[in-house]
Amino acid sequence: MEKKLLVLIFIIYREGYGTKWAKSISSDEFSDVSDLWITLQDFMRYCNITKPPNIQKGIGEWKR
16 A cells, blocks of 8 residues: 655745745644645644635645
8 A cells, every 4th residue: 555645844934035034834833734724724823814815615625
């Protein structure tokens, strides 16, 4: 049986600084990185987005 490995890399980038300022975020900050929809919600919380955009999850989307 073949297993697939899911690797997500999270990087915070500061606009205007190019590659001079960036930091990685540990995936431990996210509850379920195998679910992209939950990861998006966690990421917006991590970034303290107080008024998130209206993104609608379609049927069968956001899954890997």
